[in-house]
Amino acid sequence: EPEVTQTPSHQVTQMGQEVILRCVPISNHLYFYWYRQILGQKVEFLVSFYNNEISEKSEIFDDQFSVERPDGSNFTLKIRSTKLEDSAMYFCASRRGTSGRGQETQYFGPGTRLLVL
Amino acid sequence: AQSVAQPEDQVNVAEGNPLTVKCTYSVSGNPYLFWYVQYPNRGLQFLLKYITGDNLVKGSYGFEAEFNKSQTSFHLKKPSALVSDSALYFCAPTRDAGNMLTFGGGTRLMVKP
Numbered sequence: 001e002p003e004v005t006q007t008p009s010h011q012v013t014q015m016g017q018e019v020i021l022r023c024v025p026i027s028n029h030l031y032f033y034w035y036r037q038i039l040g041q042k043v044e045f046l047v048s049f050y051n052n053e054i055s056e057k058s059e060i061f062d063d064q065f066s067v068e069r070p071d072g073s074n075f076t077l078k079i080r081s082t083k084l085e086d087s088a089m090y091f092c093a094s095r096r097g098t099s100g101r102g103q104e105t106q107y108f109g110p111g112t113r114l115l116v117l
Numbered sequence: 118a119q120s121v122a123q124p125e126d127q128v129n130v131a132e133g134n135p136l137t138v139k140c141t142y143s144v145s146g147n148p149y150l151f152w153y154v155q156y157p158n159r160g161l162q163f164l165l166k167y168i169t170g171d172n173l174v175k176g177s178y179g180f181e182a183e184f185n186k187s188q189t190s191f192h193l194k195k196p197s198a199l200v201s202d203s204a205l206y207f208c209a210p211t212r213d214a215g216n217m218l219t220f221g222g223g224t225r226l227m228v229k230p
Contacts, residue, residue, distance in 0.1 A: 004160075033217070043161070043207065045217035056217060091160060104149060104168060106218060110160040 002026045004109035006092050012115045013082055021077045021112045023092030031095040032075045033106060034067065036060070036088040043091065049075065050097070082116045089113050119144045121210050123221035130198045131229050138193040138224045140208030148210050150191040151218060152182055155205040164206075167191060178202070198228045 005024045013019050025032050034046040048055040049067050066078045075094075079086055090113075093106040120143045130136045142148060152164040165176025167184040175181045182193045191208060205225050209218040 035218075035220075042222050043209075043218075043220035045219070048217060058217070093161075105151070105163055105166060107163060108153070108161040 004092055004094055004107055006090075006109040006112050008112060009110065010113045010115075012117065015084055015116055016081050019079050019082055019114065021079075021090050021092075021114070023075045023077070023094075023109055024073050025075055025092065025094030026096070026107060027073070028096060029094035029107075030097040031055075031106075032067075032069070033093040033095070034077045035091045035093065035108075037091065037111075038085075038088040046077070046090075079114075082114075084116050087114055087116045119148075119210055119212055119216075119219045121208050121219055121221040123206075123208055123224045125224050126222070127225040127227060129227045129229065132200050133197050136195050136198045136202070136226065136228070138206050138208075138226060140191045140193065140221060141189050142191060142208070142210040143189060144210050144212050146212050149213060149216075150182075150184060151209045151211070152176065152180070152191075152193050153207045153209060153220075155207065155223070157204075161207065164193070198226075200228045200230055202226060203228045 007022045032049040035043050037043045045058050047057040047061045064080045068076050089111045091111045092109040095106045096103045122141045150167040153161040154164050155161050165174050167174050172184045180195050205223045207223050208221045211218050
């Protein structure tokens, strides 16, 4: 069964450094999402992406964040200058979005645990 | 705006007994309702959803959930719990298919042998 994959599984970085988190969505999916989960807190929506542009973003997704689909398979989240409070588990999700059964379900990857020191 | 509440941080149940994990939501318009499960050090795994149709929906691993529009609830149920069901369960409503999911705080289910 196709799965969303994410790399790396863990990343440790110094405050102020740039990080890029990578995701490979399910191949025939058209809608892509990033969520994050700070330890002990709720899963929070960051951004959704469709047709090479951002569809929706939350207040968390400020100018330090950007997303890109650089080729036909990868979907990336870049944090330009990391802060301590960016430490969290980051989840990528994808959704098929075409007509038919199951098109509305978001499927999540295993996550990247980011630790900012 | 949309919101969700999972009133129990933890639910304890003995193996073989029925379980219920509660969820209430607030969504403008017709809701799309999802349950996800998270096992330790794993991602969020889709369990089941309500979009339209029958109020009782069945999902993976014998789980089911009942949509109650008047009570704005979508409680997760299973007739007979297994120890392997022990995990963190998240309810997540949204107002349409393309919108962001809003997650509850999660309910930890502990099934004791």
